[in-house]
Amino acid sequence: xxxxxxxxxxxxxxxxxxxxxxxxxxxxxxxxxxxxxxxxxxxxxxxxxxxxxxxxxxxxxxxxxxxxxxxxxxxxxxxxxxxxxxxxxxxxxxxxxxxxxxxxxxxxxxxxxxxxxxxxxxxxxxxxxxxxxxxxxxxxxxxxxxxxxxxxxxxxxxxxxxxxxxxxxxxxxxxxxxxxxxxxxxxxxxxxxxxxxxxxxxxxxxxxxxxxxxxxxxxxxxxxxxxxxxxxxxxxxxxxxxxxxxxxxxxxxxx
Numbered sequence: 001x002x003x004x005x006x007x008x009x010x011x012x013x014x015x016x017x018x019x020x021x022x023x024x025x026x027x028x029x030x031x032x033x034x035x036x037x038x039x040x041x042x043x044x045x046x047x048x049x050x051x052x053x054x055x056x057x058x059x060x061x062x063x064x065x066x067x068x069x070x071x072x073x074x075x076x077x078x079x080x081x082x083x084x085x086x087x088x089x090x091x092x093x094x095x096x097x098x099x100x101x102x103x104x105x106x107x108x109x110x111x112x113x114x115x116x117x118x119x120x121x122x123x124x125x126x127x128x129x130x131x132x133x134x135x136x137x138x139x140x141x142x143x144x145x146x147x148x149x150x151x152x153x154x155x156x157x158x159x160x161x162x163x164x165x166x167x168x169x170x171x172x173x174x175x176x177x178x179x180x181x182x183x184x185x186x187x188x189x190x191x192x193x194x195x196x197x198x199x200x201x202x203x204x205x206x207x208x209x210x211x212x213x214x215x216x217x218x219x220x221x222x223x224x225x226x227x228x229x230x231x232x233x234x235x236x237x238x239x240x241x242x243x244x245x246x247x248x249x250x251x252x253x254x255x
Contacts, residue, residue: 001147003233006240011035015142015151016233018189022182024232028239029251031232048206051108052116052167056123057137057155067100070110115206119167122210123202132156132163132202132214145192148233154190157197162190166203171213174203178221185232187217188225 024031135158199217
């Protein structure tokens, strides 16, 4: 199809993902940079999310992907009010990261590991682990929505429901997050690829007592995601019509 060919020619990729759609909706130059691999980043939130999801859905893979470190001994040796701010601590931690990367692993603190385990225990205690997080996990799809090639992974699929796991600062604020972070786009994509299924988030606060919630995507939310999806696709199609190199990676306009 024409769009798929244009996408492949312009980016070297044969599909759009939820993340790429979200960037295109925000700014087409950010989308261009994302597709070229220029927006890769690491953050504490992203790293914790990866640890949490691995322990939740693929616990047997944890040791293969992560190295858990305990810095109590080095902090005690350094002493002082804030040993983690010292040059010695930073050099110790950098060496730890280098060694882990050489083994193809990411580094995670013991505190984050314990918090993820405690959060999952809370999901087990309240029943959500068995009822909505035990099923087909990390289900990959590579298909089409009309003439748009899409690819992604479902966190979990139980009978009749697609589940996406989210850790959050506040369950009360999660409704805003759905729209501000574009989670509604994800809900639309996944339910389009798997029609006849409901979409829901299992969200959980990252502070004790790790309050969990089951949040169902309403028809209104799915319509919002649909509108954003096609708006982003239109922006990409318009971008393809511009006579401008695909490696510019900056905005240009008149005021």
